Amino acid sequence: MRNEEVAAALYEIADLLELSSDEDRFRPISYRRAARAIEGLAEAIEDLANQGRLEQIPGVGRGIAAKIKQHLSEGKIDELAALRSRFPPGLVDIMRLPDVGPKTARRLYLELKVTNLEELRKAAEEGRLRRLKGFKERSEQNILKGIQLREATKGRFLLGYVLPIADRIVEHLRTTAPVDKVAYGGSVRRMKESVGDLDILATATDPAAVTKAFTSMPLVREVIMSGDTKSTVLVGPERIQVDLRVLEPRSWGSGLQYFTGNKDHNIKLRTIAQKMGLKLNEYGIFRGEEQVAGATEEDVYRTLGLPYIEPELREDTGEIEAAAQGALPNLVTLADIKGDLHTHTNLTDGVNTLEQMAAAARAKGYEYLGISDHSPSLRVTGGLSEEHLRIHVAHIREYSKRSPDLKLLAGTECDILGDGSLDYPDSVLKDLDYVIASVHSHFKMPEKEMTERVVRAMSNDHVDILAHPTTRKIGQRESIALDMERIMEVAADAGTVVEINAYPDRMDLNGPHAKLAKEHGVKLIVDTDSHTTAHLDFMRLGVGSARRGWLETSDVVNTMSYEEILTFFASR
């Protein structure tokens, strides 16, 4: 599947078109729409191209189809190459800073000769930005803050992006290399929402052959080092660092444990070993020279007097103590999830129809799917008017009635307006199966005001779920200023369900916040915020966050059956 690669090229064309002031402002929109549709395809773009079906993709017409074909056959697109030659490559990075768009990026380039983030930082630090018309000291500070935020996540990648790559590499080695066992470790295995690199572990009798298979994978862009048991490569257009360690079978468990981390968790385990007169390292647990454990992770933990600790808990935030007391949670799993309640259709900013979304949910084996399209104030999403919502709801109910297996719930993702009021009147909200409320505007309110705003929304009796509470976008936008303790207190009091939004750049709430919610007795829901059928797969990421938050099935409302969850919302 080269879908992501094609989508990336189209996104880049869109970015560069925006920088060209002489361009039609609708062209970038068209390219982005096509790129999103291609990302969401279940089929391989190559197959569609071969079958002459590219123009069946929504948003792909003759022009874009031709460019896709050129990309697939020649590995380049003439228009993209031409656009690239017009601007320095760093300009797109500048354009992606918060509060900076194409116009500002272009001016910074033309008027200050700034061509990348580093030069921009220098210009801001030297106070040169404020010389520009419309810029003051405040704008300089904002830009510096934006660069800082970007750097904090520099070289880090979204779990939602890396996890499929990890799966592919593991699968590739399993099928093409002489490995006995192979798995990924590191922060990916702990389901951290952003990860710096990828660790692959394997056992094999012929380590050199595994290393060779690893370094010659099609995905590899550069081989950094390649030894007998340890090698490092960079993969994909983002050049993500992937390390491979080939272990002896008797060290499989200890190696996997060691490379899963995190560091603090490992240090604590080694301390425990030490106190027992043992030594723990990546090769096993040793008493003197003698290896006493290491073949499996269970083996390692058991030898230290502990039950197995799930990877998502290994952050040294109390899991080792809980394990010692036999008080580890029985974590929720992906298989426990019976439905997804935060999804969009093409009536607002989703790509697929209601019927397509339902079919995809059915294919996942869900009992139910909730449709929650946007409310009117989110104009660009085509937020539904009251009248359109009523028609939509009727359509959803009619589908559900005809469907014996998968049931649909009619909901909304209703905007929380600046004053904490909701974007639909109560008379509309009361007729829905459930109501999701969320913040999409006025992000920069001070904490007190913002907290009161969200509290007011939660206090509306019709609001069932608070979606993506912090509204952060990883590496792009800071969390809004919220008193999270207060939010959780109010949620517990009002019975508001709080969402773990599994969309890769949101992952909101994150694990620690989810844990906080649980400690307040708040119920949570794991939702994908799907805008295409393919996005339903994000559930796995959200469940990862739930597990990082120590959540059990009883904490997560979409582990309930259809009847149970209907009753649950109706009784609130």
Added chain:
DNA sequence: GCCGTTTTCGGCCCGACTGTTTTCAGTCG
């Protein structure tokens, strides 16, 4: 560049907010 029960041309992504503005351009969703 795409698209079509208002259409093969002319709309589409509009309105609010922000910061710096003196009347608004740029950004965001």
